[in-house]
Amino acid sequence: MKKHLTLSQRIHNAEGAQAAEFLHAKHAYLHAKAHEKEEYSEIWTRSEDASWAHSFGRWRGWKNVWWGHVANYNLIYLDVYRQMYDLVPEVAFLTDFRSLGELAMHSLSTDIIEVADDGQSARASFLTPGVISSALHPEMKWKGFVLWERYGADFVFEDGEWKYLHEQVCPDLMGPFDAANSGMDSYNRLVNPPAGGPPPMDTNAKRLQDIGPLHNSYTTVQTVQNTVPWPEPYVTMDNNNTYTQKL
Amino acid sequence: MTKKLSKSYFTEDERILRVWDIEDIKDLMARRGFYIASEMHREELNDLWVTSPEYRKTASLGSNLGYYVGMDDIANYYVVKHTEDRQKLLDACCAANPAVKNHRDNLGYGCMTFHPVSTALVVLSDDGHTARGNWYVIGQDSTWQPGGPASCRWSNDKLAVDFVKENGKWKIWHLVIANDIQVEASKTLNDKPTIAPPGSDPAEVEFNAGDPTVRMLTHNKVLNWSDNYPTEPEAYFHFDDKDSYGPEGHPKYEKYQEK
Amino acid sequence: MADNTRFTTEELVGRFEDRRDVKNLMGKYVVSMLLKKESTMLKNFWSKKSDICLGVNEGYYQGTEAIGAYYKSIDKYTIATRDLLVKLFPKQTAGKTQEQLYGIGPFEDRCINNAVVEIAADGKSAKGMWASLGNVTDVTTRGPVSHWVCATYAADFILEDEKWKIWHLLYLEDVRSPAGYNWSEGKNPFAELPDFALMAAVSLAQPNVKKVLRERYSLNRPFTKLPRIPEPYNTFAETFSYGI
Numbered sequence: 001m002k003k004h005l006t007l008s009q010r011i012h013n014a015e016g017a018q019a020a021e022f023l024h025a026k027h028a029y030l031h032a033k034a035h036e037k038e039e040y041s042e043i044w045t046r047s048e049d050a051s052w053a054h055s056f057g058r059w060r061g062w063k064n065v066w067w068g069h070v071a072n073y074n075l076i077y078l079d080v081y082r083q084m085y086d087l088v089p090e091v092a093f094l095t096d097f098r099s100l101g102e103l104a105m106h107s108l109s110t111d112i113i114e115v116a117d118d119g120q121s122a123r124a125s126f127l128t129p130g131v132i133s134s135a136l137h138p139e140m141k142w143k144g145f146v147l148w149e150r151y152g153a154d155f156v157f158e159d160g161e162w163k164y165l166h167e168q169v170c171p172d173l174m175g176p177f178d179a180a181n182s183g184m185d186s187y188n189r190l191v192n193p194p195a196g197g198p199p200p201m202d203t204n205a206k207r208l209q210d211i212g213p214l215h216n217s218y219t220t221v222q223t224v225q226n227t228v229p230w231p232e233p234y235v236t237m238d239n240n241n242t243y244t245q246k247l
Numbered sequence: 248m249t250k251k252l253s254k255s256y257f258t259e260d261e262r263i264l265r266v267w268d269i270e271d272i273k274d275l276m277a278r279r280g281f282y283i284a285s286e287m288h289r290e291e292l293n294d295l296w297v298t299s300p301e302y303r304k305t306a307s308l309g310s311n312l313g314y315y316v317g318m319d320d321i322a323n324y325y326v327v328k329h330t331e332d333r334q335k336l337l338d339a340c341c342a343a344n345p346a347v348k349n350h351r352d353n354l355g356y357g358c359m360t361f362h363p364v365s366t367a368l369v370v371l372s373d374d375g376h377t378a379r380g381n382w383y384v385i386g387q388d389s390t391w392q393p394g395g396p397a398s399c400r401w402s403n404d405k406l407a408v409d410f411v412k413e414n415g416k417w418k419i420w421h422l423v424i425a426n427d428i429q430v431e432a433s434k435t436l437n438d439k440p441t442i443a444p445p446g447s448d449p450a451e452v453e454f455n456a457g458d459p460t461v462r463m464l465t466h467n468k469v470l471n472w473s474d475n476y477p478t479e480p481e482a483y484f485h486f487d488d489k490d491s492y493g494p495e496g497h498p499k500y501e502k503y504q505e506k
Numbered sequence: 507m508a509d510n511t512r513f514t515t516e517e518l519v520g521r522f523e524d525r526r527d528v529k530n531l532m533g534k535y536v537v538s539m540l541l542k543k544e545s546t547m548l549k550n551f552w553s554k555k556s557d558i559c560l561g562v563n564e565g566y567y568q569g570t571e572a573i574g575a576y577y578k579s580i581d582k583y584t585i586a587t588r589d590l591l592v593k594l595f596p597k598q599t600a601g602k603t604q605e606q607l608y609g610i611g612p613f614e615d616r617c618i619n620n621a622v623v624e625i626a627a628d629g630k631s632a633k634g635m636w637a638s639l640g641n642v643t644d645v646t647t648r649g650p651v652s653h654w655v656c657a658t659y660a661a662d663f664i665l666e667d668e669k670w671k672i673w674h675l676l677y678l679e680d681v682r683s684p685a686g687y688n689w690s691e692g693k694n695p696f697a698e699l700p701d702f703a704l705m706a707a708v709s710l711a712q713p714n715v716k717k718v719l720r721e722r723y724s725l726n727r728p729f730t731k732l733p734r735i736p737e738p739y740n741t742f743a744e745t746f747s748y749g750i
Contacts, residue, residue, distance in 0.1 A: 007516055007519060015262065018269060022369070025367060025368040029368060097473060102471060105427070109365050110533045113530065127615060129385060134471055135471075136441065142441060144436035176436070177430060177436050178433060178686060179435035179437075220611060220650050221591060222610065230530075230537055260515050266522055277620045281735050285731040285732045347728075359681075359723045361680065363637030363639065364620050365617075365619035365620065385639060387689075395691070396691045397688070433687045
């Protein structure tokens with residue numbers, strides 16, 4: 001119990017803990033349908049301190065985060081729209097076809113959440129078992145894969161509202177659903193490496209401020225990584241209590 | 248349109264009670280997850296769903312293909328039909344294996360249902376009387392089959408729920424289970440045709456085998472989430488049927504009625 | 507759910523903080539397995555009470571010594587796995603210390619969700635139940651094999667020195683089956699690999715109270731309800747226990 005805080009502070013912080021879960025869930029649902037514009041304009045801070053990171057690197061500053069997620073977002077849905085226009089009749093009449101690209105559902109579990117004593121920030125880590133899928137391919141077959149990741153997120157209390165500040169995504173496992181065995185598949189790749197070596201990392205390198213890799217996916221010989229440590233109780237956000245250290 | 252509220256709208260006492268309302272709702276849905284796993288469909292309706300006549304009449308259970316409306320229709324499908332199906336399965340099981348007793352305690356023999364909820368997104372109305380929420384389920388359904396192996400499949404659903412407070416307790420009022428994926432264990436999703444042959448989706452077959460009160464396509468999973476149903480709840484003042492997760496809240500409900 | 511109107515505002519705030527702390531504790535418990543920190547788990551997460559117990563499908567680890575032995579056996583397995591993989595893959599593991607390499611091979615991603623948590627009205631204990639969907643890679647005599655693991659965690663917690671600790675924990679699996687295969691068949695489809703024969707000598711400590719608490723799912727498993735779900739309660743004496 002946080003008896004060193006006033007009752008008002010504790011109520012505010014209780015709301016902050018709930019807000020951290022709410023905002024991350026909101027992200028999950030908006031991302032699942034590729035509503036990135038809504039996400040990054042409505043629930044993110046527009047501060048220069050904002051950041052978004054993946055294994056390939058990090059964007060710093062809301063303008064760069066916006067670039068990565070909205071301006072430069074994977075435009076596959078346009079291709080899908082054109083390809084499927086005649087193949088699946090319902091596609092033609094959609095007014096918003098962003099979701100055609102895929103259903104990217106990153107469910108949230110294993111929440112560990114702390115709110116700063118000063119009530120100005122909150123931090124959360126999650127494990128996220130996910131499935132990425134779509135029925136819309138010119139071969140007229142579904143495609144889908146599992147994608148299990150870890151999240152570390154910071155939130156800030158700004159103008160009377162809680163907003164996203166930092167997000168770091170750490171993919172661990174990926175494979176066709178349900179035909180993969182990540183342990184055995186990884187071992188087999190080690191023993192019989194594919195010709196040409198592993199595929200180059202998609203750095204999406206333009207405008208990244210921190211170049212990756214920031215996290216490696218599981219392999220048989222990958223050392224233990226604690227890329228997004230769970231948050232501990234803290235007083236105020238600083239470089240010891242954040243998922244993006246200030247430079 | 249998001250209706251944003253100033254924190255000064257509520258007193259501190261109200262604010263912490265509202266925090267707890269949301270936590271209680273999360274617990275309620277988790278309880279439902281455990282009830283399902285324990286085949287407690289009857290108990291789920293009795294304990295977790297609305298009980299007053301006004302809300303029982305308008306309660307609904309929806310899926311991709313429509314809704315059961317009113318607790319009687321819901322119970323006929325969710326309890327009576329489900330129990331009948333389990334009994335038929337047990338009959339077949341006992342015929343194949345006489346050592347298995349044909350007794351109600353054995354309903355669900357060789358079966359397992361795992362539908363845990365995650366990714367809770369809950370919004371409480373200003374008036375504190377209703378709430379709306381979304382959850383996501385990565386689930387497994389396993390059903391006994393003669394000769395084995397069991398039919399084992401993954402089932403991923405988005406849940407959308409309206410809640411109402413009855414006598415100080417939160418209850419489920421409208422529930423939509425919008426299925427996104429069905430995949431058989433050990434099969435790759437990559438083998439499935441985009442347009443499923445009629446009768447090939449087990450969840451849809453099962454839902455339709457009851458007698459849905461409202462038959463309509465609510466969610467077309469072929470389009471991913473392009474149909475944006477069920478959509479996420481936004482902040483709101485009072486409950487309105489037009490925004491509900493009951494049939495009246497579906498954007499195409501008026502078209503369905505015209506038919 | 508408890509009747510919230512019986513508590514003062516301050517009590518409600520405290521109960522929310524307790525609830526958050528209990529959920530954080532369980533989150534840290536499962537993430538510690540992902541981080542291969544089993545050697546720290548008894549000290550960091552468990553109560554000092556003498557009647558702590560960990561229940562698994564095959565029985566209970568009753569008492570501090572038995573639970574300690576359980577975690578020690580995992581540590582031994584982790585070390586054996588590391589040493590074997592270093593021998594098998596010298597190029598990929600070169601240049602790293604034993605400590606850095608501790609934990610290579612296995613991968614225990616045991617996600618927990620679907621939480622029901624009840625804080626006792628007296629604030630001294632709590633109960634919680636979670637569902638767990640896991641992808642767990644074990645290094646076995648067949649090599650590294652990933653399993654889908656569906657399980658239930660159910661726990662009693664106790665407040666000690668103002669920190670929540672695990673008192674009794676049930677971890678009951680329904681599914682533990684190689685990923686990519688039908689989980690009702692109970693088969694491991696992968697062949698034994700001579701390179702991994704050494705793993706036969708490594709095993710988990712067994713429960714010191716042997717009792718089948720739950721059978722894993724199979725085609726011929728009689729229907730089995732989950733453990734009892736926590737209900738609101740006043741003091742621990744008035745409620746049921748997840749312990750022995």
